[in-house]
Amino acid sequence: MGRWEPNSRARLEQAAHELYLDRGFDRTTVADIAARAGLTERTFFRYFADKREVLFGGSGLLHDLLVESVGAAPASTAPLAAVVTALEAVGDSLFADRRDGARRRQQVIDANIELQERELIKLASLAAAVAAALRRRGVPDPAAVLAAEAGIAIFRTAFGRWIAEDSRTDLAGHVRESLAELKAVTAGG
Amino acid sequence: MGRWEPNSRARLEQAAHELYLDRGFDRTTVADIAARAGLTERTFFRYFADKREVLFGGSGLLHDLLVESVGAAPASTAPLAAVVTALEAVGDSLFADRRDGARRRQQVIDANIELQERELIKLASLAAAVAAALRRRGVPDPAAVLAAEAGIAIFRTAFGRWIAEDSRTDLAGHVRESLAELKAVTAGG
DNA sequence: TACGTTGACGACAGTCACTGACATCGTCCT
DNA sequence: AGGACGATGTCAGTGACTGTCGTCAACGTA
Secondary structure (H helix, E strand, C coil): CCCCCCCHHHHHHHHHHHHHHHHCHHHCCHHHHHHHHCCCHHHHHHHCCCCCHHHHCCHHHHHHHHHHHHHHCCCCCCHHHHHHHHHHHHHHHHHCCCHHHHHHHHHHHHCCHHHHHHHHHHHHHHHHHHHHHHHHCCCCHHHHHHHHHHHHHHHHHHHHHHHHCCCCCCHHHHHHHHHHHHHHHHHHC | CCCCCCCHHHHHHHHHHHHHHHHCHHHCCHHHHHHHHCCCHHHHHHHCCCCCHHHHCCHHHHHHHHHHHHHCCCCCCCHHHHHHHHHHHHHHHHHCCCHHHHHHHHHHHHCCHHHHHHHHHHHHHHHHHHHHHHHHCCCCHHHHHHHHHHHHHHHHHHHHHHHHCCCCCCHHHHHHHHHHHHHHHHHHC
């Protein structure tokens, strides 16, 4: 047995989520989080770059899976189709049984501007990574960026509706709907 | 004559821009800025909510003009067309003779992640305002958000290319090009 | 002219996020 | 046994941001 309780990182994450949810993000200090986890402030910052990052630990996984999935599409697939197919697959495999958790997380983020800033930059870096994956498929530059950006916009609106709903529809369905909406909008304008 | 030099806000803005540009954002303290402007740190925070906000003073103007311009389009205009037309008009009238300034500003922002976060949330709030303006025109909700989001994506890529170029093309031209690219991408995928 | 009010700023103390340097002590390896 | 290692604690520091109060010129008003 080690000198300390195991799973420090998970304990910090758990403590932070709980405190953010009931006190709100800006009324919980890092010292609070560390104390609840039975650790010190300094240790918190060894696991998380800053107070916000606790809520975005899963974004790396989404990032990797999305890039991989875009790269794996048949060579003949059109750029936006490759992105949307990747979103459907990854979204379902990653979020299928976690809607309540996602809802709570989003509730915390929606209540705080700094957290929204962090979320936006994560999404922007996701878009950049998808654009790079498209370029590797031979898609030239303005198109690659725009297809990636459009894909992320689709994902955002789809995710929002998936979270807002009570009925048991899947995320992928919302993604397909949002794609259709976007196509209608760009065709008409 | 007042008890102090006039134009405190402008002096702080000037000092901040100069320091951000040559030392970089994170190696200049608010005390530095205030001292160069002949003021105190406390006064800086009376004019700017935080250290980043100094670089985003003009965003309110862009916000208002864009919303007004979207609202002023003929009722028959399609959503995305209204947004893009507004972007062309406002972009030209607001940035026409300020490309060098915009370039320097962007250089500072691109060098610092916190500033990119702030820029992204400004753009997101711009998109939200445009979506609201579209809703006032009777555009239903998924379409309004997607058209606004698409418009902002168009603006971002257009602005990026406008800044990167040396030749004297106008911003509106880049906006039209980006729109065409997006249409091609969404039609194909 | 005297006097009260206001507005812009300074002074000061305090909180909190975040960092660097170093100490501590189980665990593991030889 | 003994030394290297890894996870954590301790401590001191910087800097962003806030609340509170004091100051003083300008301005209006009696």
